[in-house]
Amino acid sequence: MEALKKFDGAYWRSLFDSRVGKTTWPYGSGVWSKKEWVLPEIDPDDIVSAFEGNSNLFWAERFGKQFLGMNDFWVKHCGISHTGSFKDLGMTVLVSQVNRLRKLKRPVFGVGCASTGDTSAALSAYCAAAGIPSIVFLPANKISTAQLVQPISNGALVLSIDTDFDGCMKLIREVTSELPIYLANSLNSLRLEGQKTAAIEILQQFDWEVPDWVIVPGGNLGNIYAFYKGFKMCQELGLVNRIPRLVCAQAANANPLYLYYKSGWKEFKPLKANTTFASAIQIGDPVSIDRAVFALRNSNGIVEEATEEELMDAMALADSTGMFICPHTGVALTALIKLRNSGVIGSDDRTVVVSTAHGLKFTQSKTDYHSGDIPGMGRFANPPVLVKADFGSVMDVLKDFLLSKKK
Numbered sequence: 001m002e003a004l005k006k007f008d009g010a011y012w013r014s015l016f017d018s019r020v021g022k023t024t025w026p027y028g029s030g031v032w033s034k035k036e037w038v039l040p041e042i043d044p045d046d047i048v049s050a051f052e053g054n055s056n057l058f059w060a061e062r063f064g065k066q067f068l069g070m071n072d073f074w075v076k077h078c079g080i081s082h083t084g085s086f087k088d089l090g091m092t093v094l095v096s097q098v099n100r101l102r103k104l105k106r107p108v109f110g111v112g113c114a115s116t117g118d119t120s121a122a123l124s125a126y127c128a129a130a131g132i133p134s135i136v137f138l139p140a141n142k143i144s145t146a147q148l149v150q151p152i153s154n155g156a157l158v159l160s161i162d163t164d165f166d167g168c169m170k171l172i173r174e175v176t177s178e179l180p181i182y183l184a185n186s187l188n189s190l191r192l193e194g195q196k197t198a199a200i201e202i203l204q205q206f207d208w209e210v211p212d213w214v215i216v217p218g219g220n221l222g223n224i225y226a227f228y229k230g231f232k233m234c235q236e237l238g239l240v241n242r243i244p245r246l247v248c249a250q251a252a253n254a255n256p257l258y259l260y261y262k263s264g265w266k267e268f269k270p271l272k273a274n275t276t277f278a279s280a281i282q283i284g285d286p287v288s289i290d291r292a293v294f295a296l297r298n299s300n301g302i303v304e305e306a307t308e309e310e311l312m313d314a315m316a317l318a319d320s321t322g323m324f325i326c327p328h329t330g331v332a333l334t335a336l337i338k339l340r341n342s343g344v345i346g347s348d349d350r351t352v353v354v355s356t357a358h359g360l361k362f363t364q365s366k367t368d369y370h371s372g373d374i375p376g377m378g379r380f381a382n383p384p385v386l387v388k389a390d391f392g393s394v395m396d397v398l399k400d401f402l403l404s405k406k407k
């Protein structure tokens, strides 16, 4: 350690030169290609994947143990799918039904939705695959570029409207009551029938052992109800004898359900959602509010909220353990952190956080966070290091890095 501290660029340069000069170089003259490399036998415990688990249900071992003191923390990643979010689960059901209606010559000329970016991506992809026209209403400048480009590429009619999601939702409801355009938002129960399969899958993946908690980010609130529906169906079929406690996690900037919950379910007040990095849940007047309340009340559920700083920090912390999550999953993780800190969720409770979309849809906010471009944020920022293309300079950076890692 002491010796390391003395090193500077020039020292490293001389060390490198002397080593390269003296060492027998094993790589030239065909030696490399002929050499047989024998790898040490590996123990199954040594195998590293970002998360341990099968399919899309991962045991998030490092995050759970290191940051939560939990042994049984899991992530159900619904963003590893065709369009990168859980919306694919419901949209395949809905568009299949529309396909059938059209084959039966019913007058359904297209399918439409309002969206914060994920529903529109799924709708346009499945419609394009079936050759059905799709129409999406998007709040202008409020969704990520990765999300915007999805319906554009899939040939949807994309209306970029100068309002927020709630404004788009109101407009599409009016339009679809006037024109033969089928409404694909989650107030349509076909969507929920598809989405509830994620709950059934979780139980199946745990070999029909019921987790204690399932935490779902909530905006338009169809998904929390879909999870309840899936779990309840399995209970009614006798596949399991109880259901998990559900937690719905909202961004504090768009938290009508949270406020309703805090009022003891006394009065629901739609609100104007403020801008949040969790843009897909920036919704102030959720269409599935009543269903969500039903799901939460019947599962002994809880509603939590996350500030912008909390959700971005939680996302960065999770990413630093090998995840690459969306900001909405950061909201759900914040809820978990709060419930763990208050002792509501115990260290041995089997807990599943539902990750709703792929992190690659939200690279801008991640980049801004890590480069320190968001005022007052960046506790876990890991900005790239700008360094001269010079061996000594690179080695100096590495020296600092190695010293910071030395325990």
Ligand SMILES: N[C@@H](CCOP(=O)(O)O)C(=O)O
Residues within 6 Å of the ligand: 087, 114, 115, 116, 117, 118, 119, 120, 184, 185, 186, 187, 219, 220, 221, 222, 223, 280, 281
């Ligand atoms: N987050 C959603 C908002 C629309 O909600 P839905 O429940 O009707 O799909 C989106 O990605 O558009």
